[in-house]
Amino acid sequence: MPKKVLVVDDSPTVRQQVSLALKQAGFEVVEATDGADGVSKVGSDPSIGMVILDVNMPRMNGLEMLETIKAGGQNAGLPVIMLTSEGQQSLIDRAKKAGAKGWIVKPFKAELLVAAVKKLLAA
């Protein structure tokens, strides 16, 4: 099971909280501050096995990053969970269509987030 998870969020507190929860569950974590940074990290680190992605971010939002990495290339199969305060069905449908594997509404429950990551990585 891949153990490295990329957490992309412009909020440092959210990045820290997600990272700590995942690290306590035994995962290795790398962080990115927005979509553009996330695309760069995914492209340069082949050991990343999963992405947790915020939606509302400066420069490149989460849906744009999702669509970018799913558009092709070696990372198209990377499982992605969207982690956002957004709950609109149209956005969820867009993410699902783009290839996201999950959608978690903030504020998240850390144990449910960890459980979702484990489930998707085991699949």
Next chain:
Amino acid sequence: MRSSFPETMEGSPRRVGRAVASMLAEFRGLLMQRLNDVNSTTSREVMGAASSVAAVVERATEHVKRVKEMVGNLEGRNGGGVAAAVHHQADVLRRYFESVSRDIARQEETADRAQQSLQRITKAASDTAHLASAARLLALNARIEAARVGGHGNCFSTIAGEMQHLAEQITQANEFIDSLATRLSEDLPELAASARALRNSSEELTRDLTSATAQVEQETADMRNVIGEMMQQSDREMASLIGSSHEALSHLQFQDVVAQGLLRIEPALHELQIEQAKLQGVEEVIAELPPTQHREIGGDKPVDQDNAGEVLLF
């Protein structure tokens, strides 16, 4: 900080409109500066709190890991533990004493056989004594016969002498055998008794050793059970601690929710500036307005707490 807001507002509506637009712009700048300061402070404090929680979990995890390593060494999971060494040594001793018991049993059997042989020797000596007696009688008869026949009986006299000599030798040999048999008959039972006593002691020692080894094994098994329960308890406590940490991390997300909520004021102010410019006929200021820093794809809306924490897996 001293505000540059005018105390009175007089003049043409356009001039007033521009003044209000200017006030709103300054207000927006000041407010966003304050909000960013507040968000920065709360962010720093919340991250500090989360780090403290994480440090507690990390220290506890390290502690449990070290305890498990120590217990693993004590249990000898790799075959090198104290219990395994005791068991091995006891097994070696048990095998040694079993071997000694077997040797002693063989010695005892030998002593028994020697006693039986002694009985046969004693009987043979008794038979030989009869032979000596017969030889003496024969010698006496030969002498009588020699005296009766006179000079022609010299050969009988010689035979009688030889028979007498043989009888004496047999008697001497019998006396030697008899004394030897007597001595052996005294020593052999003692030897057999010593062998039996030694065998009994050895068997008793083997039984004690077996019992002691079983006790050590039982106590080791009990210790393993206790340690196993302790480890399970530690695992449960660690899971609980991590659960509490996750809960704390979940609660600490209030900061992001509050920060996002505060930042939503900026688009509202931006809208207010546009409306004010339109209402007071100073639309030209709209082009000069700085773009809002806070954009949400789903629009400006508060977090729907009913959906918070919801996990959808596709």
